[in-house]
Amino acid sequence: MGNFDLLMQGFGVAITPMHLLLMVAGVLMGLVVGVLPGLGAPNGVSLLIPLTFSLDPTSAIILLSSMYWGALFGGSTTSILFNIPGEPSSVATTFDGYPMARSGESTRALTLAFMSAGIGALTGVIVITLLAGWASNFALRFGAPEYFAVYFLAFAAFIGMGSAAPMKTMVALTTGLLLSTVGMDTITGSVRLTFGYSELLSGISFLVVVIGLFGIGELLSTVQEGLRFRGVASKIDLRDVLKTIGELPRYWATSLRSALIGIWMGITPGGPTAASFMSYGIARSASRKGKAFGTGRPEGIIAPETADHSAGSCAMLPMLALGVPSSATAAVMMGGLMIWGLTPGPMLFATKPDFVWGLIASMYVSNLIGVVLVLATVPMFAALLRIPFAIIGPMIVAICFVGAYTVSNSTFDLWLVLLFGMVGYLFSKLDYPIAPLVLAMVLGHKAENAFHQSMVLSDGSLAIFFANPLVSAIMVVGIALLVVPKLLAFGSRFRRRIPVE
Amino acid sequence: MTVRRFHAEIGTALATGAVGATAAIGAVGLGYGWEERGPQPGYFPFYVGLILIAASIWNMVSAFAAHRQATAHAEATGETEEPFLEREHLDRIGRFIGAMIVFVIATLFLGIYVGSTGYIAYSAWRQGKYRPISALAMGAGFAVSLYVIFEVIFKIPLLKGPIEPLLGIY
Numbered sequence: 001m002g003n004f005d006l007l008m009q010g011f012g013v014a015i016t017p018m019h020l021l022l023m024v025a026g027v028l029m030g031l032v033v034g035v036l037p038g039l040g041a042p043n044g045v046s047l048l049i050p051l052t053f054s055l056d057p058t059s060a061i062i063l064l065s066s067m068y069w070g071a072l073f074g075g076s077t078t079s080i081l082f083n084i085p086g087e088p089s090s091v092a093t094t095f096d097g098y099p100m101a102r103s104g105e106s107t108r109a110l111t112l113a114f115m116s117a118g119i120g121a122l123t124g125v126i127v128i129t130l131l132a133g134w135a136s137n138f139a140l141r142f143g144a145p146e147y148f149a150v151y152f153l154a155f156a157a158f159i160g161m162g163s164a165a166p167m168k169t170m171v172a173l174t175t176g177l178l179l180s181t182v183g184m185d186t187i188t189g190s191v192r193l194t195f196g197y198s199e200l201l202s203g204i205s206f207l208v209v210v211i212g213l214f215g216i217g218e219l220l221s222t223v224q225e226g227l228r229f230r231g232v233a234s235k236i237d238l239r240d241v242l243k244t245i246g247e248l249p250r251y252w253a254t255s256l257r258s259a260l261i262g263i264w265m266g267i268t269p270g271g272p273t274a275a276s277f278m279s280y281g282i283a284r285s286a287s288r289k290g291k292a293f294g295t296g297r298p299e300g301i302i303a304p305e306t307a308d309h310s311a312g313s314c315a316m317l318p319m320l321a322l323g324v325p326s327s328a329t330a331a332v333m334m335g336g337l338m339i340w341g342l343t344p345g346p347m348l349f350a351t352k353p354d355f356v357w358g359l360i361a362s363m364y365v366s367n368l369i370g371v372v373l374v375l376a377t378v379p380m381f382a383a384l385l386r387i388p389f390a391i392i393g394p395m396i397v398a399i400c401f402v403g404a405y406t407v408s409n410s411t412f413d414l415w416l417v418l419l420f421g422m423v424g425y426l427f428s429k430l431d432y433p434i435a436p437l438v439l440a441m442v443l444g445h446k447a448e449n450a451f452h453q454s455m456v457l458s459d460g461s462l463a464i465f466f467a468n469p470l471v472s473a474i475m476v477v478g479i480a481l482l483v484v485p486k487l488l489a490f491g492s493r494f495r496r497r498i499p500v501e
Numbered sequence: 502m503t504v505r506r507f508h509a510e511i512g513t514a515l516a517t518g519a520v521g522a523t524a525a526i527g528a529v530g531l532g533y534g535w536e537e538r539g540p541q542p543g544y545f546p547f548y549v550g551l552i553l554i555a556a557s558i559w560n561m562v563s564a565f566a567a568h569r570q571a572t573a574h575a576e577a578t579g580e581t582e583e584p585f586l587e588r589e590h591l592d593r594i595g596r597f598i599g600a601m602i603v604f605v606i607a608t609l610f611l612g613i614y615v616g617s618t619g620y621i622a623y624s625a626w627r628q629g630k631y632r633p634i635s636a637l638a639m640g641a642g643f644a645v646s647l648y649v650i651f652e653v654i655f656k657i658p659l660l661k662g663p664i665e666p667l668l669g670i671y
Contacts, residue, residue, distance in 0.1 A: 050657065051655050051657070054655070054656075165560070165563070167556045167559040167560050167563070168556075168560060170552065170553075170556040171517045171553060171556045171557060171560065174521070174549050174550075174552050174553035174556065175517060175520060175553060177545075177549045178520065178521070178524045178546060178549055178550060178553065181524075181545060181546045181549075185542050187542075188541075188542040190531060190542040192527070192528075192531055192542055192543070192546065193523075193524060193527045193528070193546060195523075195527065216601075220594060220597065220598070223593055223594060223597045224586070224590045224593060224594050388629050390624050390625055390627075390628035390629030390630075391621065391624065391625050391629055391639060393597075393624070394600070394604075394617075394620050394621045394624040394625075395621060395643055397601055397604065397620070398604070398613075398616075398617040398620060398621065398643065398647075401604070401605065401608065401613070402613055402617075402647060402651070402659060405613065405659065405660055406651070406657050406659070409658075409660075411608075411609055411660065414605050414608065414609070415605065418601065418602065418605055421601075422598070425594075426509070426513055427513075429509070429585070429586075430506075430509060430510060430513055432513070448545045451540075451545065452539055452540060452545075455539045455540055456538065456539040460535055460539070460540075
């Protein structure tokens, strides 16, 4: 078991006082970010990246990933106590979590959510541990055409498997790709699409775009709703916590099924949001008799939470092993890796084992820290939402602009945040997905490089993408992901002859 | 004024199409064909731009189709089409964005500290109905914590205006 030895070595890296402190700090910041509207995991991580430039990459990634776990926990807290999903991926938790909390069992609801989240995350990390060595060895066989095929697969999966209209996903993707081409081109050395603006020479930073799209955009949606939080009392009673933990084994089937769904959606670019909805839906249709879903059923909390967290942690595997992130937050972290001078992909495992295994080991530790911390601090963070929006809203706005400014000390970026904030608001109102845009921005350069190199290899023939079994297989899976889900939907609609609304 | 979803869809599709067109036109200037060593610099943006234009046209057409169905439905049942943004929402969003734009402009001229103090104090005073003095205290407190976190702990300089040097802060 080479992986096991490496993991132990990773624990050696992860469990140092400095790193444990970073994990606690990361989880706490993540909780704040997860609880507050307008600050989610992707732009929380974006805001933090400029602050990590002075840390070494291992410490930096531990801090960022801990923040991600914290944000996931924080998102569930507000879903249950306030019926406001702090993160898009915890929307499904509101369906049963809030009713359960309303009926006076808020401790039970929170404990169910956090324990399932912890179980989901641990299952995800175990899968990463088992698959990491294999995945990176597999990826070592990849050349430029294979990489392009993998990027194609990731884009195709978003279009085919996403819940949004395929052409809207396409718009988001291609906009992201175009944004990534602005500025100095590293392959040909020419300056592209700057239209005479010298501010655009160094390109548009995806961090700035993420801060605008997710931060300001989400905040505008909150403003439109006219914030009025109606929270449930949030005292945590230790006896109820223990009682609820004792109740968990009864739902082992739901947990296991949800974890598997999460793992699948995390490794393929489905992402945590899709995973939690899917898991909730399947739990509902698989449930035996009992209280109806939507009225506070335990399975209705366990299913989305487990899937959300196992998908969230599994999203790290394709990012590390292939350099293809499958969620928006993983995309931002990968961008961070590249800023720190690391190239995600199979070579990372060979050249920086301490970094990779330190990160994987830290995922075990920081998720445990997360479960404990979140249970201990829920009342405190829930109080954050009682601060009037007239104060907290502008503070979040100011933090977003400050964060964008620190990316490259450019005032031009402030205008970009404003612009992309409005774009983000409009996109989410009109059901354009935002995650593909971020993914495309981060992957755009690499996809174009891979395409360029393949074309040079093949002398301009697209046949190189079907030249050997490996690359053909990836391309075929990509095309299938693009076409099959929509065909199935179309086919079943046709068969049942349901009139189109 | 009420914005209809149909208009918002069309406007967005036009805008994304325009982005695609801008990119494609820009790429034509760079050369979108082939040369000895492979694709020219504009190759990738040119074709991605074309795909974006096509997808935007598709979205526009489906918005028209949805609109026609909705109007037919509205005539049959007497219900009006679902509004995209009601007047009340539009007002709220407009005020929020307006304050944000003023904040950005103030930041450009006066620096982030003064800008955010003013912005937070103004919101707390007007929207939060706090007394001006406590609102100002909140804004100043926020700016001081920004200063401590960024400049003292992380040693990252933030944008400063003409006022900070007078206080001896560079």
